[in-house]
Amino acid sequence: MQVQLKKDNEYVPHIAKLIKKTQMTEKETLFEFMFEEPEIRDLFTYNPGQFVQVSIFGIGEAPFSISSTPTRKGVIELGIRKTGDVTEAIHALEVGARSGIRGPYGNGFPMNKMKGHNLLFVAGGIGLVPLRSVINYVADRRDDYGKVTIFYGACLPEERVFVDEIEKVWPNIPDFEVHQTVDECHTTWQGNVGVVTTLFSVCAVDSANTMALICGPPVMYKFVVRDLLKLGFARDEILLSLERRMKCGIGKCAHCQVGHKLTCMDGPVFTYFEAERLMESI
Amino acid sequence: MTSSNIELKHIARVEGHGSLYVTTKGKKLVDVKMSVDEGARLFEAFLVGREFREVPEIACRICAICSASHRIVSTMAVEKAMGIKVSEQDIDLRRLLIWGEYIESHILHALYLALPDYVGHESVISAMADFPDLVKIALKLKKLGNDIQILTGGREVHQVSVQVGGFSIYPEKEELEKMKYRLIKARADLQKCVDVWATLDEIPFERQTEFLALRRDDEYALVDGDIATLSGIRAPVEEYKKYIQEKIPDYSQAKACEHKGEAFFVGALARLNINKDLLLPFAKKVLDQLGIKLPSYNTFHNNAAQLIETAQVFEMAENTIERLLKADLEWHEPEVIPKAGKGTHITEAPRGSLVHSYEFDKKGLLTKADIIAPTTMNYVNMEEDVRAFFPQIAGKNKDEIMFNLNRLIRAYDPCISCSCHMTEVI
């Protein structure tokens, strides 16, 4: 499993080079970073659902989920939305620019525990970023996992991320099923319209031997969980990735405390059973 | 002959917004109007109803450049009204604050705002490239003045620790020692500035006028004293209205001041003319080096006078610190009880005499305020100077005329924001 990169000072990032930028939407771009030191490149591995802290020196540091899968080594892919100083500075980086990355942090999804199960992914907007890591991991280790169903919702069609994979790659993987929806009707949009929970009526979901993985904006969780519970999912078969303000990523700064736990150390992935017991979690 | 107008809109490198409008016919000057472009803030009106403790805090916001003077004169006027006595060390600390303000303000004006004209630069910023060393010294001296204000008042602009009845905190003795050391060392820096000033071309100009400043017999008066004129009047500050009359000149709506119906000058040159016998050795030496004969009627000498005064307060500051170091400097809470009464005080702000006069009711709320700031007093004199100076430059081209008029106005170190009740002319 995971090899912990041992460092004297966990706050000091490693230097990583931006090697590719792919704009996905007006605000979201996929960034591919590579550590400068070959040694770190080799040692660095992670669990889908974990995150890294990215530094733009002089501007600041911010947490981002790793969107690539550890089954494909070499680069770290981050899908980042432009919303503030750090993210804008990342978007302004030119290929070849050097920035800092440290991590991976957090627990990630329980890939071992999920083995042999069918998987239902429910993603909203940019919430697909961490789930994509799991999806591609499962695609690469197809034999270990059962049937895969992906529900993806976005506000507008042009706000969808990873469209190529959603439309061209994932549907062609054996036992993968992909459904998308957008909140607002759009003339060129042929598909489903409505919030992501409307997909439950489009595609029948069988909760037997299935685990559900959810990631999206805070408002989404409540409604998706309610439907999943109705479908018979057990509370610990529902996995959520929570978002909180983060500064250190290593359990010191206390910004990401949720209930009595820390998102960066005990999470960001929690079962719904755990999350329900964490005050103010969702 | 057609008449033409010279407008110095938004006179640059002065504090606040003022404009000068000069109407000429050929080479003859027809009209001069100084105008204040600053919006009115109505200080004297909104001070009414405020509690006596906050009056100095608000009043010092009339002008940032002489905020320390405003703060002190206001505090002392309030104290006079309430019959509050403060301790010797409080008096000395306040004086030290004013010496700091003098250093800062005079250096700012003489070296940052006035000097660039003499050395062919549009600003101290552009002068940095040609005179890096001089600018560095100027910065250092200005910082020294500010640091004295911070040490005694808590901040370089709008001081906080001066309170009615005393202080909210005292500086540490160690800090005072350090400051004294810095002052002694900085004398050499000031000397370098004087050396530079001594090489500048003098602008010949003379106009007989009256000078007004504070006067006391034991010391070069800056913080308190009697009203005095060069022509020999001497009177207690309470009688200021007799000697400083506010009027609205018929050619404009501006409130301006006159003394016996005539223009008069307040500021560094006035003080120097009136108190020349009380200069300390360092200042005397600077005066001699600059070769100014006193009394001087050349307005342009006001800038040199500022340097001489800087030398004077250097020495006064050293002496004041010396005295403070002998005091106990144990801080005590100021004790004040509001009382109805009237209080008037005048200090010398760096740019001239500054009057604050108040009345309070028995709850300590202000009922009436009269504030006369130096620029208001100089206002008529400025216009008169422009009339007298104009023939000297009338033959030059328009740019040069404007340049020279600008210099003349700037020589006054006018602080237009502080003219808290000047109205607009135009």
Added chain:
Amino acid sequence: MQTYTIRKDEIPKLVEALKEEYEVFGPMPKRTSYVFAPVTDPTKMNLDYDSTIMSPKKYYLPSSQTLMEVSLKNATIEDTVKDILDQKPKILFGVHSCDINGINFLNRVFDGKYDDPYFQAYKEITTVIGLNCLEPCKYGFCRAVNKNFVLDGYDLFLTEISDTHYYVHVGSPRGDRILTIAHEFFKEAKEEDGAAFTAALHKKHENLPVALHIDNIHETLDLAWDDAIWDELGEKCMNCGSCALVCPTCYCFDVQDEVDLSISKAERVRKWDTCLFYDFALVAGNHNFREDPPARLKYRFYHKFRGAIHDQGEIACTGCGRCIDACPAGISIKDVLFRLQEYWAASPTPQGGL
């Protein structure tokens, strides 16, 4: 175990003697209160102080601290751990038990899976001379939270045994070092000194009674989630953060990058933050997980008395009472705990006040 005594009136001389090797900090008067500050004049250090405005956490987690410097030209990073280790060793003189417990608590936070090299470096260079409290301080309630004694976390520990003497325990080799360099001030304790020490402890326990029981506090808080007390407090609290800043166990921090004026260098600086501030749980897109001010006040209690049990194995309060002293609104954590205690019927309240 060898114990010692030291004459009270020799403390200033001891401080002078230690100054050669150490920078000495202790309780110094400041206006109406005390602060831990450099002991410039040892005769002004007052070991009879009640409490200080700020806890000594500032010597382990400074209110503002550069973590690393980055050259913006070539992205070389240099952390500041070595700078800390290079500092002159420090002595904190006269630290009360509550504060030693506070440092121990912080150590739990800044250790663990990822240790914090800055905190550990400060620990490395700091010698703690503890001081037993035999009298209660104005606002403290240390005994109610079992923090009026220390097992470890000190290098020397002083207990007043008479008007003229302290009893001295040595807690570490670092404490031994002080005995070595300043041996002339320490006398080996005699039997009667030991007896006086025991008597002092008795006196301490008489003087620090306890009426507050917080054994079940996390469960109490479970019950009190919707209680009216939070709205009531929320109305009074101005979220000024004073309570968290002075607290010896509050450690939340923010991290910011600052550039120099030539834009050639960036510093990554960490600064104290508090959960009471608007920005604390604010994330991109202006979503705030604790938007309402009262929610933030409430959260502080839940973190201290519930979250910390999960994260650090104990509550995050040493009963020092500083937050009570510091709160401009007069909110008292002690009163709040008393009220919460009423929720928990099984918690017996013996007679007598705190």
Added chain:
Amino acid sequence: MAKAKAKPKVGIFGFTGCAGCQLNILNLEDHIVDLIGLIDITTWVMAKAENSPGPWDIALVEGSIAKKSEIERIKKIRENSKILITIGSCATHGGLPAMRNLRDTSAMKKTVYGDTTDHLDIMDKIMPVSHYVQVDAALPGCPMDKNEFVRAVKALAVGKTPQIPNFAVCYECRIRENACLLKEGKFCMGPVTQAGCDALCPSNGAVCEGCRGPVAQVNWGAEYKILQELGATPEEIKRRFLKYCPSTADMEEFQELVF
């Protein structure tokens, strides 16, 4: 990595005020040379004789809009600037001169100028600059804090939003280890005032007068109670609450208070 953009063109403008904020820029003796290296000040009437008519990357605006002609001027500056920042409480909140908002301005005019006041361009109400034009960031304070100013300029130079402290003066007061003045019975406004001045006044033993304006999510009600318990009359409290930022009287939170 943060990249230094081309030197931004900066204009510094004074409206009606005491010029203290501009002076505080001149008071940056330790930094002014570096600052000039970082920004290109093309307009600054107070310190320069040659002044550009614009456009500017950054406009720094001091003073309140106290006469009608100033409304036109501020609009013009806004049109010609990419970023507009108010410096000081006059520009940010209306400042002391806005005290007239709470009184009868014509009576005030009479107090100062006597009977002939018709020709004067004196507005009855002083509003913050943000009332007239969009303001991108504000550095409040009377005067603005010069260190905060340097931080803001550095942030802008690397393309960062200047940080506005969303917390009260007490934060800085605690860190400077002052004993709370409210606890000494003095009427400190720290808890309801936005930080950023490094608790200058309390650190000098004087109460915070609230010159930086209300903190985010200000709890005036709580402060009111505290001051009342310390013996302040409602009129006194109101005077204090509105001293430097009388325009905050328009805030809903303020109007909810019962004086």
